[in-house]
Amino acid sequence: MAALEQHADALVTSDDPQHPANLICELCRKFYTLGWVTGTGGGTSIRKDDKLFIAPSGVQKELMRPGDMFVMDFESKEYLRRPPVLKPSACTPLFLAAFTLRNAECCIHTHSQWAVLVTLLCERKASESNVFAISTLEQIKGVPRGYGPEKKGNLGYYDTLKIPIIENTPHEEDLKDTLEQAIQDWPDAHAVLVKRHGIYVWGKDVAQAKTLCESLDYIFQLAVEMHKLGLPWVKE
Numbered sequence: 001m002a003a004l005e006q007h008a009d010a011l012v013t014s015d016d017p018q019h020p021a022n023l024i025c026e027l028c029r030k031f032y033t034l035g036w037v038t039g040t041g042g043g044t045s046i047r048k049d050d051k052l053f054i055a056p057s058g059v060q061k062e063l064m065r066p067g068d069m070f071v072m073d074f075e076s077k078e079y080l081r082r083p084p085v086l087k088p089s090a091c092t093p094l095f096l097a098a099f100t101l102r103n104a105e106c107c108i109h110t111h112s113q114w115a116v117l118v119t120l121l122c123e124r125k126a127s128e129s130n131v132f133a134i135s136t137l138e139q140i141k142g143v144p145r146g147y148g149p150e151k152k153g154n155l156g157y158y159d160t161l162k163i164p165i166i167e168n169t170p171h172e173e174d175l176k177d178t179l180e181q182a183i184q185d186w187p188d189a190h191a192v193l194v195k196r197h198g199i200y201v202w203g204k205d206v207a208q209a210k211t212l213c214e215s216l217d218y219i220f221q222l223a224v225e226m227h228k229l230g231l232p233w234v235k236e
């Protein structure tokens with residue numbers, strides 16, 4: 001094996017379960033069982049120091065192996081490791097937006113049905129088609145308040161959670177400009193919903209991104225059930 005290939009494989013070979021290449025496989029398996037990702041849908045990326053580890057396109061999420069990972073140099077955006085038989089994820093430019101504009105260290109993209117249903121319900125109301133808002137729920141405490149020293153910690157029980165919604169595009173990578181715009185327009189957002197598609201969620205580390213994904217999915221499911229019961233999302 002050429003020295004360069006050996007070096008590239010070393011980037012994804014580790015006994016440490018917290019190594020990004022191992023962690024992404026573990027997360028994809030968990031997200032698959034939750035129905036958040038499928039063979040073709042969704043993805044996960046972790047930034048460790050100056051390297052991005054990105055789950056590939058076209059590999060069954062529950063069968064992913066560390067050797068399937070793409071590794072990119074964050075500075076140059078050059079691939080340091082590119083499995084020859086696999087395609088890079090179409091989510092890559094979207095993950096890069098969260099890493100670059102929000103200094104995130106983990107970005108998760110799911111096709112959760114609850115997230116999709118919430119965008120459909122918002123679509124019905126012209127006044128709410130570009131934002132999902134819900135208030136006065138205990139689980140909102142699982143969502144970070146925002147960025148900057150005055151926005152430390154998570155939202156409180158009486159706060160209103162707002163998540164921007166962007167239009168879908170036929171090709172995932174074409175979401176880049178609108179996702180970047182939403183990140184600029186909503187400086188405290190840790191997530192962006194994509195209409196009839198899913199959600200992008202990011203965090204300062206894997207734990208924050210994963211916890212946020214879980215909290216949001218709980219809230220979206222609750223929101224759909226509240227809507228069925230005729231209950232308002234924002235407490236009057």
Ligand SMILES: [Zn+2]
Pocket residue numbers: 041042109110111172197198
């Ligand atoms: Zn997608």
